[in-house]
Amino acid sequence: METFAGFDRPSGPAGVRNYVAVIPVSVAASAVADAIADRAGEQVHSTPHQMGTDPPEQAREQIERTLSGIGTNPNVGAAVVVELGTESTDADAVADAIADAERDVEVLRIRDRGGTSAAVEAGVEAADRLWADIAGLERTEQDASQLIFGVECGGSDATSGIASNPAVGRACDRLVEDGGTASFSETPEFIGAEHILADRCESESLRERLLERVDFRESAAQLMGVDLRGAQPSPGNQEGGLTTIEEKSLGAIVKGGTTAVRGLVDYAESLPVGGGLVLMDTPGYDIESVVGKVAGGAQIVAFTTGRGSTTGNPIAPVIKVTGNPKTAERLASNMDIDVSTILEGESIESAGDRVYDLLLEVASGERTAAELRRLEEFAINELQPNELAQLRENA
Amino acid sequence: MKGEVLGGVGLQMSRDDNVVTAIDDVEAGAVIPYDSGEVGVEEAVPFGHKIALVELAPGDEVHKYGEVIGRATERIEPGQWVHTHNCRSTRGRGDITDGKEEVA
Amino acid sequence: MAPVSDQRPVDPTALTFEGYRRGDGSLGVRNNVLVMPSVICSHIVADRIADATDRAVSVPHDHGCAQIGADHEQTERTMVNLSQNPNIAGTTVVGLGCEHLQSDDLAAAIAERDRPVRETAIQAAGGSDACIEEGTEATRELARTAESSARTEATLSDLTVGVVSSDVEASTREVADPLVGEVVASLLEAGGRVVVAGTERLAAHVDTVAERAANDAAAESLRAVAERSASQPGNVRNIVHRSGEHSLESLTGAWGGAPVEDVLEYGEQATADGGLSLVDAPSRFEEATTALAAAGASIVVHVTADGIPTGHPVVPVLKVTGDEATATALATDMDVDARTADADEVLRQLAAVAGGERTATERHGLTKFAISRIGPSL
Structure with a gap:
């Protein structure tokens, strides 16, 4: 059985990082949250976003679910929830969810603090105080079965389906074999490959639900009255040799490995611990999709990229895996592991085992390229008006 | 890696595929051994892009990974570059009102 | 907070400042x-x-x-x-x-x-x-x-000023919007250009909104925007719903009673020489202000009952509140307390900001930027 050195939490699986999260509930509090994290210690990370102060109900539920998920991610030891004080998004509900996970949490209301500058001061004090309480926590040996491994692909090209995705897929298979959870998402990138995933679903109801979700995402193109090709595959994907969404999808789904699909959860919904391969229904838009899985509990993310995406996440370390030899060389400082060796004859098993080893090392504290550069992109998927209308019609 | 590299030029992911993926930048004139004959590459094809192994008529399915990745939109000769100029997705076509019917 | 009025009525063309004249003739207040x-x-x-x-x-x-x-x-x-x-x-x-x-x-x-x-x-x-x-x-x-960049002497009438009210609370409709409306009327009378955002408030007034148009084309655009707002359940639902509780006049108090010359798409640049243009943007502060800045506004007046405290990276924002609790709780984040200020004071403040004086949000430095979406992420 594989192990890693992680942080015990009072409830739930171990963390691979030990952060104080500063979580704004709306766009109106977001800049304050950023300012707090900038001025507080290095272990204080903010999750800025652009969600409105008064979103429609279904959108609000998704925002609250995401923020609660972020605050209860195993990498978060304590949290400050920041609100202006007039939002319909419920800061207390988010804070309650975090407290229920037995983490210390404080709510900072800008209006109660006498304004922006005073709120930043108070927030920095709160964050530093919360950090002092968890700073002494030491890493201890943890079973790999506690890991929830989020898998993403972005800036894909032809090498993604040939090298990086199969290698990460192998790492997923290893983790599932060791009792952990692997999750991939990006539902639009199931289009054209959904029959393969459907055949791997553990039950008929799961299979039906998966196909429904793919249909719904595909209908976004109908919703806008245009060809999906405008965005999928993207210009970079096309330049990299990917002609159609089907081709992209067939290469993309390989990153989840070969085990049975055991579940499908909503955007930012909790992923099970020890759950095997579980899908999440998210857009293909990388940052929103990574955030969904981190909110679902993923402590660590592998992100395969052919063209070379450099993005990270404020809460979970993101391991950059490339199968493109030119990207491995040109963007070496932003990549964590080069599996373009597969094109020269290294077996997928061997490259995948290297990814799995790196996964455990990063889980134990080794910092990724994005972490070293503090590249911590964060965005929540916002349900758009026409999407909400469509959801209502389908309900 | 999955599949078989034909003549050191193109990767055939599955035995039934009618295209291969260039594993390096390929010059016109390169030769791909295929089906007990050979296919001459007609034009320069960049790394990662696809080359037709057989003749494809408009509407014919293009196969990679042993699956359908789209249809030819024009006649494609063996050895020609296969990409967005001559191959198109059948999915996510919100620009076609009966788009769903086109998906086989 | 607003300086004390010296009781003289202010002519916007008499308020001068040094601005930045761009190659296309527009006038900036920051560089x-x-x-x-x-x-x-x-x-x-x-x-x-x-x-x-x-x-x-x-x-x-x-x-x-x-x-x-x-x-x-x-x-x-x-x-x-x-x-x-x-x-x-x-x-x-x-x-x-x-x-x-x-x-x-x-x-x-x-x-x-x-x-x-x-x-x-x-x-x-x-x-x-x-x-x-x-x-x-x-x-x-x-x-x-x-x-x-050359600095040139200019007056408020040379500027494009943006206006957004981000809510329809009583303090906004009854106190802050009428004050801003007076300022807008004064700027327009002096030959200035004003762009306003916040189209979802028109949702319940599809039948009467055309009366606000200066011409037939604007009338048609106003009707179309109102109809679309009425049909959308989006992030703007709250204002969409509440628009039915109030008269059109009450909801558009910040427009200064002026007719709408044209309706701009979100992100479109204003081309009219002067007068009032409506930008098809929601009332959310960050998204509205981005659209107003894209339309060409070099200063934005933001009416806010809850005191949304962030600025915008491209334009200085004058924060105006008519809400007593907000004026007290967020005194250092607001520029104008609409309960006590008059239009002349606001015009003088605008001229001072145009000349380089920093607004409350420029002092604390926290900004937020966003662009409206009209379709889902794929």
């Missing part, structure tokens, strides 16, 4: 270089470039990829026109490389317009570190050029 990510994936790199350069501002956003059709076009249109805001002396576009909205295409579209543009992309530069270096160098060069 900044814009660092514009073409996609979310390069926004932190854009932030770092702006942080490393004096007089550079960045506009981090969530978009630029996985958008289709009109949604994608709206993002692109907004970014191009934002680069032409009168406060902007030049633009550095920062891309990743594989995104839908390609940074070199965006830079090429900007290059066709008035001011200098530079471009860098992470994948082409060889990584984020190299891109920050390359982008910082380009941005510093643009900033040096900006330093020589």
